[in-house]
Amino acid sequence: MNYQLIKRAAVLLAALLLGISAGRAQVAGAMDMWPRQSTAVTNSTVQFGAYVPISPNTVRWYVNGILGGNAAIGTITTNGLYQAPPVAPASNVLTIKVQSTAYSNSFATTSLTVTRAYPWLWSISPASLQVGNYQISLNGANFSPDAKVQANGLDLVTTYISPTSLKATGTAAITGTLQFDVRVPGPGATTGNVVSASVTIPTITVAVAPGTATVPLGSAKTFTATVAGTANTAVTWSVVGGAANGAISTGGAYTAPAVMPASATVKVRATSVANASVFTDATVTLTQPPAVTLVLSPLTATVTLGATKAFVATVSGNANTAVTWSVAGGAANGSVTAAGLYSAPAVLPNPATVTLLATSQANALVSAAATITLVPPPVLVAVSPATATLQIGGTKQFSAKVSNAANTAVTWSVLGGAANGTISPAGVYITPATLPAASNVTIRATSVADATAMGNAAITLLPAPDYSALLTAARIAEQTSFGPNDASLAHIQQVGLSNYLAEQFSLPASPIPVPANNSAGALQQWQLHTFTTAPDQLRQRFIYALSQIIVVSADKNIYADAMLPWMNVMSQNAFGNYRNLLRDITKCPSMGKYLDLANSMKPGLGGGANENYAREVMQLFSLGLWHLNMDGSVATDASNAPIPTYTQVDVAALARALTGWAYAQPASGPVYEWMGAPMVSVPGNHDFTAKVVLGQTIPAGQSVEADLESILNILMAHPNMAPFIATRLIRSLVMSNPSPGYIQRVAQVFKNTDGDLKATLTAILTDVEARNDTPTVNGGRLKDSILHTCGLLRALNGSFQNPNGLTYLYGYMAQTPLAAPSVFSWFSPLYHVPYSSLFGPEFQIYTPTEATLRGNLFFGFLSDPTSTDFTVDLSPYQPFGNDMPGLVELVNQKLLYGRMPAGMKQVLIDAATPGYDATTRIQTVLYLTALSGQYAIQQ
């Protein structure tokens, strides 16, 4: 049918009837449209027409007010042909509107319901149903995947097969008729026609399986019953003829009677609980049972005390093959499990022969016996570790575990006797002093309880290296540098002490840089770098020692220019004469600032004579507080009291003699506290009166310079000078507790040479006490933070970089380079080892905190190969990453110069062995050695 033509005709007709002509708009009555309140199946079309009594008669079509509609609600053409959408919209009753193009208030509307296709149901199968669960197949048309089959209007569980086929499951509760239809849900939902099915009651049946059975007397047989035609599938079991014919459980387990009844054929019956009139029988033929036999294996056995043994009992002739196990004589003879596992007792019974019984549970008269002979277990001895490798001089703890004897004691022995080493009763093996002919040694632990029981361990002995030359060189390096490195050790061994000292004395001093930004911090970084790299190690180490006697600190002299004059004076005078050093330091502007001698004036002027430098030059730089004997011991008076070196009167007089020194001024004009040249004398500020200092008179009228010379004469001539300086230097370089003789020998050289520092240093380093390579109980000195850390870097053939960012760490370790907290330096030279009468100056800054921080810096050295603050070279250790004795021996050489105790070697081997990789193991051995007291002490 051509709806298009109809519609056009209708519009034309209306226009003609109403006399409307195009171009003149007139309203002539209400618009109308058709079809009205129509229905459209999805995807179908509907042609609408309109009555338009208006000129012009042109119209627009709307769906739900939308011109032309849209995909969701369907579209409508300008000719009124509505195309339904493929899916019905949620609100499926739509409004179709036709509107005059000329007069928007002239329009007509109608509703249009979009529905899904009508689901036809042609037939169902089966056509009739029984009460209970059912499944039906449905045949029809327009079925959709979401279609629901309904029974009496209620949804069933539906399975979509095809557009013409569905399956559904449901339950028919009662008899009667069920009306089925198909519903397509959702927007545009539509329910199809009904097809009915009758529902009837089913017939109950009972089936028993097996239908027939043959059962021996006394045996059991289980039957099953299947009930059909009812939801209640329970049955009641019974034996026809009663107990004489056997018994049956509620679960259908039939047990035949022990005695043959009158008839050998009996029936067991299953009766439906739902309908007691429905039952089914099974026929049982009873037979005589076979004879029960029991076989036990093994029949004889020997079992160790405390051990177990499995026995097997095989029952035949009866369905019940279970046996009951027992041990004759009870628990003293052991026990047996229900599975036949015999456990021997811990203690030997008397007699030691035990009978094990197995009895058939089917027939208690049937049993078998096994004879078990019990024997005690052998004594075992296991030695741990089973193997070890030791160098001559090493020790090793072994342990022995004795099993099966109350007495676990062992006696230790070394096979081959003392030539192969000795072992203590506690199992500590000590190698022989020399390598035996056969380097494989066996040690043995023998049980005291059973002398035939023993365990062995195999030890491979390695020769002890000769480290004496290494040690000699290393001790020289420790006393003359910031620690040995491979190069210095090799060189000292090659040239010997005196040539080495001569070389060091002749080396030019490392130049001290002038930092571009006048930063004292840059000098600190430079110094750490220089300590670890400078060729003139002896000079640097000696400057370091002298700098702790004659102190200037960047704590007060915070700019580099105020530190440099002092550093240069120390460097230039290090191998010179102490008198010259004192002169230069007195005139040094760094010191002038630090201890306030600069601008010190005679009484009555300015602040008057400043006593600060006067006091410290005596107390700290030359004489000390108490009169000393030449051997460094404190001199006492008649009442055994120490004698003060000087009094406040001496300080005041010395201060006056030192008045008149002032900062020099550059040619370019006055500069505040100029550090560019030694201080100059200002006679107007000088006290020209006579002074008596330490009993010596400085005559009146002397110049500033002449008074200084007089002071130097007085100090240099004072008997304290030599022992005071000798003691300080020995403590700083060699040992904290030198013998009086050592001090006296050095002091005598200082005195004889009038303070020649090269001669004094040579005396310190060549003294028999310094050169004694055998450790003494109270010998050595603790490394301070700088020596300890610089030393480890050098031992690892590394150094501090310049610049570096680590000086702040030394602050935490109480030893900021170039920045002692006071003129007393970082630690007191008189500080004692804690809880000891021994001197141990460096212990003052070795508390738990500083010890931990030093250790953590050590770990930083060992674990941060990419640091820009320092370098280390761990490559010599890499080849030993899997050879713990070899690794430990190398570390022994590098850090302890062969002095590592054998016991410590074993500790380190054990500590490093579990390491994940070579790097970790190398780190462990180096780290623990660096943390050891052996490494902390310069021995």
Place this chain on the structure above:
Amino acid sequence: MNQHYLSRRSLLKQLGATALLTRFGWMNAFSQAAPPDYKALVCIFLAGGNDGHNTVIPLSQAGFNAYKQARGSLALPDSNGPLVPVQDYTNAMPFGLNPGLKALAPLWGTGQGTGRLAVMANVGMLVKPITRPAYLANAVPVPTNLFSHSDQVQQMQAAIPSSSAGTGWGGRAADMVGAMNAGTSFPSTISCNGPSVFCIGKTVQSATLLPGFNLDPDGMSLWPAAATAGRVNGLQQVLQFDSGLTLVQAANKTRQDALALNALMKGASATVTSPFPGGSLGDQLKQVATLIKLRNTTGVKRQIFFCLLGGFDTHGSQSWQQWDLLRQVSEGMAAFYQCTEQELQIPNQVTTFTLSDFGRTLQPSGSGTDHGWGSHHLVMGGAVQGGRIHGAFPDLTLGGPDDSGTRGALIPSTSVEQYAATFAKWLGVADTDMPTIFQNLYANLPAFGGQATLNFMG
């Protein structure tokens, strides 16, 4: 890598506290009942030179007028808040504390026996008491390098009026009460802010225990667990190895002590639950409380602690800066007192006090002040004669009798040696030992009117 070395380390459970204690001789103390005899001094050093003039302000009509006239633009109160009003209960003289000290107000008390906080007025380094005319005429010696940070920090911590001091008065006092700490190797002077002269003695060991730094040895936590055990056990054995060499043994002992101390400080008994304000000083005081809490475990009976807060060198922008610093001081001190009272329950056995480089000029320079001399200090604790302004409160007239010059750098009326000696005596230093600690004071005792110690403590 820098911070690496000081960062926290994971707990090494292998370093069991009890096992270490028994080895290091602290077990005796551990096994005894709580020692009732315990005293601690806590020094809070206000580094840079705290302006005492704006810490304690006279509120009498005459006093406040003089203050306002001399202080000019820096006169309080200002936008940081109202002054904290206090009065000396003995004479009802009114004073105001810097608004930053608000948190300490409750400790001032309401009369005799109620105060836990006092002010010691105009304390500074002196050789001998000195008047303005004597000072201007150089007639009496004065400490070297007055007004110099590096020198005055040393002198105030050393209580020695020259810059040459190898020891501090805290360390020397600890030396003298060393016998009371016999039997423990726990350090008796502890700085929570890095090494300080204050803590150094002639015989005692001084430790630095920075908050957050827990003495964990680095590199002791690695995979697999057996490798960790290898290092940890190996270190223990290396440190216990008997070398027969005294110094080696002593060095090993120090490191063993470090491990033991680390375990102690991580133990349950070292957990302080009282609230402390954050920030450097709050952390330091919490560390002090933690260490005090360990006293029964360590057996130490006399302890001296050093804390430091920097930033007081207020040459410019003083108003807010000083208020903020004093706020940290007061909040830290108040929290610390609460902890000693509520948690540690020894408020009368812990005395806290301030110390600083010097005071500052009364006359401002721009928005700040310059280096001065005498200054007011705070003293806190249950044993303190609280609620009072002790000592002579100075005349705040510029060029007046207490001015060393024209700008209000105060001539101290109390020597820091007297201030320190009072604490030392309270701590238990014998009278006969006092001259050893405070040599200048006792050498010039007649000039000080024979008054070595003051009466602000119990």
